[in-house]
Amino acid sequence: MSDTPLQSATPLDTLLAQERTRFIASHPRSMALARAAEAHYLFGVPLHWMRDWPSPATLFVQQAQGTALQCADGLRYRDFCLGDTGAMFGHSPAPVAEAIARQAARGLTCMLPSTQAPEVGQLLQERFGLPLWQLTLTASDANRFVLRWARAITGRPQLLVFDGCYHGAVDDTLVDRDPATGGTLPRASVLGQVHNHASFTRVVPFNDLAALEAALAPGDVALLLAEPALTNFGLVPPAPGFWEAAQALCRRHGTLLVLDETHTLSSGVGGYARAHELQPDMWVAGKAVAGGLPCAVYGFTEAVGQRMRAAKTAAPEGHSGIGTTLSANALTLAALEAALRHLHTPASYDHMLRMAETLEAGLMQRIARAGRPWTVTRLGARMELQFMPQTPRHAQDVRDFGQPALEAFTHLFMLNRGVLLTPFHSMMLCSPATSAEDVQALLDAFDALLETVP
Ligand code: PMP
Structure with a gap:
């Protein structure tokens, strides 16, 4: 140096x-x-x-x-x-710090829900609008699991993301758009990457409805995973009307719209989708959602929930590839409850x-x-x-x-x-x-x- x-x-x-x-x-x-x-x-x-x-x-x-x-x-x-x-x-918002201190002496993790779980589910619906929820420890995990669910319930292989996206340490999303061909390139900075990105992930420029429609048209895209505004490659807001049109395109082509609001939670109470009356099929938030304790959540509609139940029931017993042992632990639930009640207001x-x-x-x-x-x-x-x-x-x-x-x-x-x-x-x-x-x-x-x- x-x-x-x-x-x-x-x-x-x-x-x-x-x-x-x-x-x-x-x-x-x-x-x-x-x-x-x-x-x-x-x-x-x-x-x-x-x-x-x-x-x-x-x-x-x-x-x-x-x-x-x-x-x-x-x-x-x-x-x-x-x-x-x-x-x-x-940092250390008082209601969350107090809830953590209270729970710390009463069990940290049991791989069982603590008694406040139903109340937390109710608060998640009130704050973010969707009826059904699952918890993870990080937004990366939430996005990885949402991706797996979406592919499982649609039977479609493709993921669609925007150029410049970041959704955490999720192999399928760590891609760039080839400016020469519009194809998918592995992101050069990512270490140890062996995934075949070009076969399973499409990348289109943000705010480009024509490119979005062309990527959806073959009918093989399970989900569009997107931040409502790009926040990880410079802050790039959506053009007026972009999301209404993008949402309609996803519907028309049978593609699930998944909004990752880990950063855009800053938009207003409940996040960007709530403030702009968008209706994603699935919705993700991490980082600040429980006031800074490791926690992320993903929510989904009743219709998506039904398809998830059917997919899980039809699968053989064994590993689903979804979930981690400490997810939704008692300490996290306590912090999340306090955050939903006192911070997301x-x-x-x-x-x-x-x-x-x-x-x-x-x-x-x-x-x-x-x-x-x-x-x-x-x-x-x-x-x-x-x-x-x-x-x-x-x-x-x-x-x-x-x-x-x-x-x-x-x-x-x-x-x-x-x-x-x-x-x-x-x-x-x-x-x-x-x-x-x-x-x-x-x-x-x-x-x-x-x-x-x-
Ligand atoms: N989604 C978005 C939009 C993010 O900005 C980030 C992290 N910057 C993540 C997901 C991943 O969050 P984490 O690193 O907590 O898993």
């Missing part, structure tokens, strides 16, 4: 080197913990993604509460990353949306005043600062116009000024704990960024 700019360094390289030096000087304890952790963890971290932040060493966390995150060096950050959405309702979202609107307006004013060719795209409580003149329409726009080096610099610059953004792209999320002071601190840091970046 060298912090000395090369002779051919760009102005941004020089600025980045300064920020790296500043981080190292102000984080001696994190640096020491990083060295100690090297002995026991691959890349010095218990999950290698934790090294994917643009800081020169890992930021080790002492504690996090609400939007305040304190690192090992005692520095405090206003957190707009919120665990990449896992902590969308703030209009009061939470009113505050989150108000803070997000203020932040968006402040960023846009500053961008306009400075005459920068940048924009901000917002989806409810989540927004992204995009270093391109217009909101992207699909993944290819992000590939063509994105500026990863500037994004990485922005992330580290903000971190060094006490504001945490989501790494990879400049995503910001407002929680019920986000205060007007948090928003102002981010805007102040952005003012400093505008003065610094040439």
Whole structure:
């Protein structure tokens, strides 16, 4: 790791080197913990993604509460990353922390439902609209199992996804669209991949109804698995009317519409589908759904439920390939109940949306005043600062116009000024704990960024 700019360094390289030096000087304890952790963890971290932040060493966390995150060096950050959405309702929200503490002494996992299971099912229906539910521990699991159910009940082999999608560690979805042929390519970054993606997954550009219809037309697509807006390849919102038309196309071709709202839960109470009156056949949410404890849920209609019962009953006894042992454990159910009751509420979202609107307006004013060719795209409580003149329409726009080096610099610059953004792209999320002071601190840091970046 060298912090000395090369002779051919760009102005941004020089600025980045300064920020790296500043981080190292102000984080001696994190640096020491990083060295100690090297002995026991691959890349010095218990999950290698934790090294994917643009800081020169890992930021080790002492504690996090609400939007305040304190690192090992005692520095405090206003957190707009919120665990990449896992902590969308703030860190350790009190009702969830209390429910976990209560349940912790009464059994953690029994592979049997705890007594509050029916009540939790009722709350899931009230909040998200669908009548039937299953639980998993991660959104990746939920998507993997939904995919299996959909193929089982339709008897169709194909999965359809949008270019730039991310639905977790799900082999079938880790694909890219070949821009030359429109075919399916394995995603080059994925390790140990041997799946035959081209045979079983189709990829179409987001917001492209003609391509969607062409992919559905052969009548062999079990499901369209999609986020209502792309959130993992830059924030790409749906064009007006896109989802109504896409939903109708899926119906016409007998393809199940599965919406993965793990990130778009930020849209409003109950998620994007609820707010926009879409009617998916199946619906997935993970990460924040139980307030940050590992949990994901998938819901489905009565009609889909009947087909699932029939498929399971017709199959021989044995492994279904669906489920994991600790799923729906007692601790998770307790946290989920508290989250559904106290966090997924209009009061939470009113505050989150108000803070997000203020932040968006402040960023846009500053961008306009400075005459920068940048924009901000917002989806409810989540927004992204995009270093391109217009909101992207699909993944290819992000590939063509994105500026990863500037994004990485922005992330580290903000971190060094006490504001945490989501790494990879400049995503910001407002929680019920986000205060007007948090928003102002981010805007102040952005003012400093505008003065610094040439
Ligand atoms: N779906 C979406 C839309 C996601 O953004 C993610 C993670 N970023 C996942 C699924 C997978 O979540 P997890 O890593 O918790 O399994």
